[in-house]
Structure formats: structure tokens, C-alpha cells
Amino acid sequence: MSQINRREFLKLTAAAGSFPVLGFPSLARAGAAKARVVVVGGGYAGATAAKYVKLADANIDVTLIEPNKIYTSCPLSNEAMVGHRDIKTLQVGYEGLKKRGINVVHDLVTGVDRTKKTVTTKGSKTFTYDALVMSPGIDFQFTGIDGYNESLINEIPHAWKAGEQTLLLKKQLEAMPDGGRFVIVVPKGPFRCPPGPYERASLVANYFRHHGKTKSKVIIMDANDSHSKKGLFNQAWAKMYGWEKEGLGTNGMIEWVKGAEGGGVNKLDPKTKTVSSDFVDVKADVLNIIPPHKAGRIAADTGLTGADGNNFEKGWCKVEPMTMASAADPDIYVVGDSCVAGEMPLYGNPNAAFDMPKSAHIAMTQAKVAAAAIVAKINGQPVPQPYYANTCYSVVGDDYGISVAHLYRVEGGTFKYIKEGSGVSMMTMPDKSPVPASYRKLEAEYAVGWLRNVMADAFS
Amino acid sequence: MQDSTSIFSIVVSLLMACTAYAGPNITGLANTCNNCHGTGGVSVGESMPSIAGLPEGYLKNIMLEWKAGKRPSASMTRLISGLTDEEIAALAMHYSKLPWTPVKQKTDPKLVKLGKKVTEKCAGCHGDTGKSEDADTPSLHGQWSQYLQLEALKYRDDAFNMPNKQMVKAAKKLSDEEIKAVAEFYASQKNK
Numbered sequence: 001m002s003q004i005n006r007r008e009f010l011k012l013t014a015a016a017g018s019f020p021v022l023g024f025p026s027l028a029r030a031g032a033a034k035a036r037v038v039v040v041g042g043g044y045a046g047a048t049a050a051k052y053v054k055l056a057d058a059n060i061d062v063t064l065i066e067p068n069k070i071y072t073s074c075p076l077s078n079e080a081m082v083g084h085r086d087i088k089t090l091q092v093g094y095e096g097l098k099k100r101g102i103n104v105v106h107d108l109v110t111g112v113d114r115t116k117k118t119v120t121t122k123g124s125k126t127f128t129y130d131a132l133v134m135s136p137g138i139d140f141q142f143t144g145i146d147g148y149n150e151s152l153i154n155e156i157p158h159a160w161k162a163g164e165q166t167l168l169l170k171k172q173l174e175a176m177p178d179g180g181r182f183v184i185v186v187p188k189g190p191f192r193c194p195p196g197p198y199e200r201a202s203l204v205a206n207y208f209r210h211h212g213k214t215k216s217k218v219i220i221m222d223a224n225d226s227h228s229k230k231g232l233f234n235q236a237w238a239k240m241y242g243w244e245k246e247g248l249g250t251n252g253m254i255e256w257v258k259g260a261e262g263g264g265v266n267k268l269d270p271k272t273k274t275v276s277s278d279f280v281d282v283k284a285d286v287l288n289i290i291p292p293h294k295a296g297r298i299a300a301d302t303g304l305t306g307a308d309g310n311n312f313e314k315g316w317c318k319v320e321p322m323t324m325a326s327a328a329d330p331d332i333y334v335v336g337d338s339c340v341a342g343e344m345p346l347y348g349n350p351n352a353a354f355d356m357p358k359s360a361h362i363a364m365t366q367a368k369v370a371a372a373a374i375v376a377k378i379n380g381q382p383v384p385q386p387y388y389a390n391t392c393y394s395v396v397g398d399d400y401g402i403s404v405a406h407l408y409r410v411e412g413g414t415f416k417y418i419k420e421g422s423g424v425s426m427m428t429m430p431d432k433s434p435v436p437a438s439y440r441k442l443e444a445e446y447a448v449g450w451l452r453n454v455m456a457d458a459f460s
Numbered sequence: 461m462q463d464s465t466s467i468f469s470i471v472v473s474l475l476m477a478c479t480a481y482a483g484p485n486i487t488g489l490a491n492t493c494n495n496c497h498g499t500g501g502v503s504v505g506e507s508m509p510s511i512a513g514l515p516e517g518y519l520k521n522i523m524l525e526w527k528a529g530k531r532p533s534a535s536m537t538r539l540i541s542g543l544t545d546e547e548i549a550a551l552a553m554h555y556s557k558l559p560w561t562p563v564k565q566k567t568d569p570k571l572v573k574l575g576k577k578v579t580e581k582c583a584g585c586h587g588d589t590g591k592s593e594d595a596d597t598p599s600l601h602g603q604w605s606q607y608l609q610l611e612a613l614k615y616r617d618d619a620f621n622m623p624n625k626q627m628v629k630a631a632k633k634l635s636d637e638e639i640k641a642v643a644e645f646y647a648s649q650k651n652k
Binding site for chain 2: 052055361364365368369372384385386387388389391403405407418419420421422423425429430436438439442443445446448449450451452453454456457460
């Protein structure tokens, strides 16, 4: 295994020789490890950060602290929810990272002392860091819907952290009789996986088609007025699920109610599974409430989240574009869903495209930027120019995949969205003819190949 | 005070100039490609090609074709179009210098046997095993079978209007089973 590490290390650092080495003070110490990096949270972002620090410099001591022994991928978990794939295909342990010499500790971080640069855990362990990677993902805010609270998540699953919750919702879907209503409540953005609720709606409708439950409905109660890949979703829904138009009471299997027309749910009657907005009441047979998000608790407790000021920073961690270092602390790097990188993250906002979506893919590129910046700093090298990229596939039916790509550079110290390197799958061919089914099938196949590679690139 | 400020600005400009002359951070850029194409460009996903060790000319050419809209694709056109020609050239060089690593996969012996026969007419350009002998031809030996099938289907499908007319002509002569067989044959070749 160490040979493979060395080979990959050489590959990854092959171009490093071309960088000018400037006179930053080196943190290198004689003897033991030259520096200590502690990673808080072992999702896609945290695992990738740990691995890429170790790959780039094996002499750095890397500790990853994560409570769970098995990680379940959120990407493609909608497929597991509707029974297209076994949830085991989305699960991975931490043995791959351990074999790379990363110290994996299964424990919960309860505190970070930014002055002493220490991390303490529930298991009463203390770890000292030179650089800390903060990647706790998201926490939910169980407020804002009258009658809804955390104790209800077994009856009303969110299935927005993959694993047991995914299987709970699956069970309810399978038990629902034909003619039932599967209601998805979507919170105000930003939330992780922007196309996720609409992919879920697509796959639930597909499930109904395959299981003779064609009188059933999927109703999306959306606090937002637009959403990711909207044109592509509507096109796919029209093709496969009888989509007609926005609003309640249409003939299609999927109904989408936007915020401006009463989609924003603010009340729940848990006994009857009825959700209400200022305009409508909708009774569900299966109810899936995705609560509003905020950065993981430990990020807030560490003082990295914005409290006031710009709305988009409230509850999230602002970062420095060149390095992913927290705007509040240069020795803490915030990567993954808990950071906000760019401008306003809400769909329907004219600046929406400038923000990085909360996806596994972009979380991993953020982690790689942070890892490179940490290694450069420890070795007294200049900050490497960062690249941030996203690819996000949604599987919306049999042999039917769509995607969105994003590319960001940093120019003049700020994130710059590169329009030419971004965008969604074609709505039509360049000559305006319909996109052939073979293109959609390819993207459905690519989604699976993508999953295997991101899981391995992060955890193996 | 003024002096030290101006010296500081000179130093900063020099540093910035230094960084600018260093060219693109190709390790950093390639790291974003690894998400889909595997750590170090060796894919573990069957529909995604390994790209480490492919010939530089081939890599550069297909990326420039995507960027120019001359090579239809489901995803890559969008991703590559945001890169400069300099970055594309450097990426091609980066991956071409990494070792070609045939991926471990199960193949169907019957299809491999059929594939060996069918690929006799491909040998002129692709060699007996799919190992690239020139800068513009990709290595196929030990590439993922599923990726090779998907790619061959694109050449056969008019909807994709692929740029290499010789490949289009060849692919159109193949049945579904033969396409599978060709992919399985090349996938089964383990020579480096």
C-alpha cells in the first residue's frame, strides 16, 4: 500500500517543481511529524482533505475525527430510497484512509479552542493542530414550521442525511396505497444538493409507474420560487410523468407549488400529516419534510458562522477564496456544505450562479484547494492558484440522466464564476431539435461512474 | 515610511509577477478532474475512462474539439469550455506523463474471443491489443469495457455526429454484440 501511496504522491506532485518557492517562514520541526492537521468530520469534504494533505506530504500528521464508522453517500441515495440500488453500494468505511497513514478517530468533536489550537472530543480526548479542517456538513433547524420538531423525524423522515432515514422513507413509500400523496416539503435555500428534492420527486413518480400506482401523486411544496435544472426537470417530467404546469391540481404525477403561490409550509398537523402555508392545506399519505439547514453545530460553536450582516452568511461559514480558510480564523479551513463560497446562494436570485452549490463534488474540490493551501503553508511555499469545479448528475427516470457543471476561479481575491465552463445539459440540440434519448442515457451511466470515482477519490 | 510602503508594493508586484509566470496550477486543476476520472487519473467507475497515460496529442485534441464544439458530448464540452488553451495543453501533458494503468475488471471469455476476431480490422490504427503506438490514438488496452462500449455506440449513433469519420465508418459496421465484444476484448488486455 505504501508503494501505491508513493506512486500517487509522485503523480500528484509532478508539477509542483514549477512553482517558485518564496521565503515564507517554514513551520518544519526537526524529528517527528512536521505539522499536525486535524479534520473535523469525515464526509466527502473531510475525507478528501485528509487524503490529499497526506498524498501531498506524507510527513504531515493527519487526524480525522468522525463519529460514524460507516459513511453513507447522499448522492444517489434517492435511487436507494426508491429501490433502484442497494444502500450498501453507497456505504464506505475509513479503512482506505487508515491505510494511507491517516489517524482515524471515531468520536464526536465537542469543542475547539482557537487560542490553544486544540480540539476536544466527547470521549475526553484532546488533539493539537497547526491547521484545522472544519467539515461537519449541515445541521437542521427544526424551527419555522408550527407543530414540527425533531422528535417527529421517524414518522416524518427528512431522508436528507443518507442512511437509516433513507430506508424509513423507502418503507413508507412502499406501504403507500395507489392514489396516495407523497408530499415533499422543500426549505428556503441554501440547502445541500440543490436538485435533490426534484430528483427525488422524479424517482418517486418513476416508482409509481413501475409499481402500478399511477393514480398516486408527488406534491412538492417549495419555499423557493425556482430551482436547480428547472427547465430540464420540467422537460423530463413532461416526457415521463405527465407534467403539465406549475401549481396544485394538475393532471400530471408531479405537482410543484412555488413559494409565491403558497409552497412555503409554515404549519404541520402531525396526526393527519397535513401541511399548510398561508394559502393552502395539503394532506399527505407519505410526508417528507426537509428542514432548513445551517452549518454543522461545531462550526457555529467555534465561532466560524456569520450571525448578522448579509443574510446568506447567517448560519454559514464565510471563507477566503484562495485557500478556503475561514474568514474568522486563518488556521481553520472550512470545506463542504457548511461553508458559503461566493455571493447569494438562492435560486431565483440574479446572482445565484455566483455561489457554489452544496454538492459532494464541489465539497471535494474545496477540500483539495484547502489541502494544497495547508501543505504549501506548512512547507513555506506560495499559495497555489485554486480551481473549484462541480459536476452534479440527477437521475430522473429509466436511462435518463441530466447534469449541471460549474467552474470557478479566483480573480482579484474573489470567487469568479466561469460561465463558459458551466451550465446544464442541453435542453435542445444546437439546431433546436429534441435531445436524443442516447444523450440522456449516457448521463445516467456517467452518474454511476461518477459515484464510484468520487467515493474512491475521497475514501480509498 | 513611504519608502517601506513602496518597497512593500514592489515586493508584492514581484511576487504576483512570479506567480503569473509560473503558469497554471496544473496539479490543482487536475485534482478537479480526479473527482470523475479517479485519483491520479485512474478510474474505478466503469462508465468513466482512465485518462492517466493516454497520449498527449490525443488528450489535447479531444479537449480542444470539445471546446470548439466539434466533438459532441453529454458533459465534457461544458466542463472543458471554461479552460484556456494553455490549461488544456498543460493538462494533456500532465496526464500523458502518468503511467497507463490497465484496470482490473471481469470480462466474458466468449465475447473476448469474438472481439479478438472483430478487432483484426482495427489493428491498423489500434495495434493488436489496443496499445497506442502514436500520439493521436488513445490506448484501449485495459480501459473500462463499459466506457469503450458507450464510446463506440456514440460513433455509431448519428445523433452524436462524431468527428473521426474513419471511426464512424468502422463503428457503423458493428452489431450490438460486436460492439460489446470489441470493448470486452480491449478491456481484457493487461499489457502495459
